[in-house]
Amino acid sequence: MDHAAYIDQIRLHCAAMRAAAEKAGPDAPVPTCPDWTVRDLIAHVAGLQAWLEVSLPLPPEGPAPDEPRVPSDWAELLDWWDERVRNVTAGLAATAPTTRTWSFVPGFGADAGWFARRQAHETAIHRLDAEHAAAETVPSLLFDPEFAADGIAELFELLPPAPADRSGTILLHAADAGRAWLVTLSETEPLRVDDTPAEPDALYADARVVGTADAVYRAVWGRPGHAVVSGDSALVTTLKSF
Incomplete structure (x- = not known):
């Protein structure tokens, strides 16, 4: 953009x-x-x-x-x-x-x-x-996939370059935007993000957040949505509060 x-x-x-x-x-x-x-x-x-x-x-x-x-x-x-x-x-x-x-x-x-x-x-x-x-019900707002994917990527520029409280890997996969990020949290090393890893479905990760770009965007910013979270959900919570 x-x-x-x-x-x-x-x-x-x-x-x-x-x-x-x-x-x-x-x-x-x-x-x-x-x-x-x-x-x-x-x-x-x-x-x-x-x-x-x-x-x-x-x-x-x-x-x-x-x-x-x-x-x-x-x-x-x-x-x-x-x-x-x-x-x-x-x-x-x-x-x-x-x-x-x-x-x-x-x-x-x-x-x-x-x-x-x-x-x-x-x-x-x-x-x-x-x-x-x-809203009296869940809002109907849907973010554009390109914009939402950009918002996911932008989060990593805001996170502090410091160790986390937990160690592990999180795969974020915004399928409709063709984007994925493998986030590595460590208790001893700064956070590391590998943008758009190849064949994300084949990658191992301790936790996964998968869905549309809109859904993953909401998930990483701590808003309710329809992203599917699997594996060690405490790692995802760590990312939100990092």
Whole structure:
């Protein structure tokens, strides 16, 4: 996926999230985010986008931007978030993806392309959260296979390069996207990921997470779905909390 496609995804998922949030109402619980209300969910996403809006034009070595003041009033929050979405997507669209920018962790997510991709998946997963809050039944949302597979791969860029609490291998297989990942967790070595191993069905793994890209995407981000988990399920839980 290219830079412009990620920005389109941000707009798409923010619009759908807003519609779901209005349907649910600010005080509705978010089943997929325990202890959060819809107001908390929107404040979280809007606050992240406000931070990105002010940090995007800053040099990597500059001082940290001020923390954004997120409105508490529901109507004001929604209007404020609308402005953040417009400004962030316009700012990302006007910035070359290789442009380095300020980041809380030097060298991590320090260019506009990284932030566009991160926001695309941040808003996609939280759109799903909002739809769970608004739905009387399971939401009908299905993510595009290419986008969902990209979200699985992006997770591995976010996981810390550190040993885990358990050792073992996990095979993630997104069949409709033609993608698979063999994840090796170790108590003594950093996490290792082998992308698109050949003939994934023939590979041995201590645990497997198999399904459509949509299903595996939800599984690795800890959201309910239809992925089939077999083998040592505790390893999959370790990956989610790593």
